[in-house]
Amino acid sequence: MKVLIVGLGSIANKHIVSILKLDPHAEIYALRHNFNNITKEGVTDIYSINEIPAHLDFIIVSNPSSEHFKTVQLLIDLNVPLFIEKPLFINLKGHQELLKEIARKNILTYVACNLRFHPIITYLKEEFNKRKPLEYNVYCGSYLPDWRPNSDYRENYSAKKELGGGVHFDLIHEIDYTMYLLGNPLTVQSYQSKKSPLEIDSADVAHYVLEYEQSSVFITLNYYRKTPKRAIELVWEDSVWYVDLLKNEIVSSGNEIIFSQPFNIVETYDLQMAYFLKCLENKSVTMNDIEEGIKTLKICLNE
CATH class of the missing domain: 3.40.50.720 (NAD(P)-binding Rossmann-like Domain)
Structure with a gap:
């Protein structure tokens, strides 16, 4: 090769x-x-x-x-x-x-x-082929200076709008796997802004509202959350699933473990x-x- x-x-x-x-x-x-x-x-x-x-x-x-x-x-x-x-x-x-x-x-x-190859996304793809949630809420937040601890975050491309920086670009995974799971939305509303004290000129927060025939979708992305979270909440007709992509685990509102297995992001x-x-x-x-x-x-x- x-x-x-x-x-x-x-x-x-x-x-x-x-x-x-x-x-x-x-x-x-x-x-x-x-x-x-x-x-x-x-x-x-x-x-x-x-x-x-x-x-x-x-x-x-x-x-x-x-x-x-x-x-x-x-x-x-x-x-x-x-x-x-x-x-x-x-x-x-x-x-x-x-x-x-x-x-x-x-x-x-x-x-x-690469998140299309995350075990949870693979599992949800099969589930979504059978049914669609009424509501689908995505949250992905982490602290930009922690991304590359051995370098100055202010000098990285993520901090610079002209180089393609911005949380909506860096965390486009959440938009991508949403479309992979649900297809193209009927309508889209969005908002990107700079809210935190981070010394960057790129957007550090973004919100998306996507409308589907069977599902309402809300996506929140940010650079300023010091405790990382990458999760999906699925509201079904009969239950709610809490999906944790960092733990590779899905738990229902009744505390039933729907999916769980050891996982390393390198696998994706x-x-x-x-x-x-x-x-x-x-x-x-x-x-x-x-x-x-x-x-x-x-x-x-x-x-």
Whole structure:
């Protein structure tokens, strides 16, 4: 297997680990822009598009979100499958022309949203195929400075609006898995703002109200909660389920354990990469290609 990575940050390192678990002999190249960057063992650095090796199996786009659009534009001429880290883009400018070009070249694409492979989301997908909740409440909150404790949060892309920072982009997972479970909503209302004392210029809180034929959906996202919480509350006709994605547990209002199992978030990256490689092998369309990623982005931006 031969893979090119554009943007060798923390998320790219997770993907590298998953790739090497699946193929210990994979050849991995990283397109870098700074000769002073720290090298990574087992990864060959290149510094120009002219150095990109032939016969790549796929390319991972994991540079800052603000660079994704022009990076994809640059890479589509290579006619190589694209694994694009979320969020897909930070706006919708020029997306229709790009989609047409990708379709014309028949390039396989996948937008990486690893929480689709969380055991609880897998369980809920099966449950939602049988019935839909009356009410679906999502809450995801954590403290941005704790995300990367060895770096200054104020210097990270998450803190900078122009680089694609903002809680609605970073936590687009919650929008993505909601659409994965329930499909496209009938209507959307949203609100993004900066409320906390955090020294950032990006949005640190976002709220979404999505209307479905059978379900009302409320999503809350924030950067300022010091005790992390990632949860879903499902109101059914006959009971309420409390879904904890951090504990990997679902408990009913009657204290019945609906679902519980040991879990490590790393598993979602491994399962995601295995799924993508299977799609490559079978030459099959992915469940979250660039067209579906655009639909999620439209909800995120409410455009």
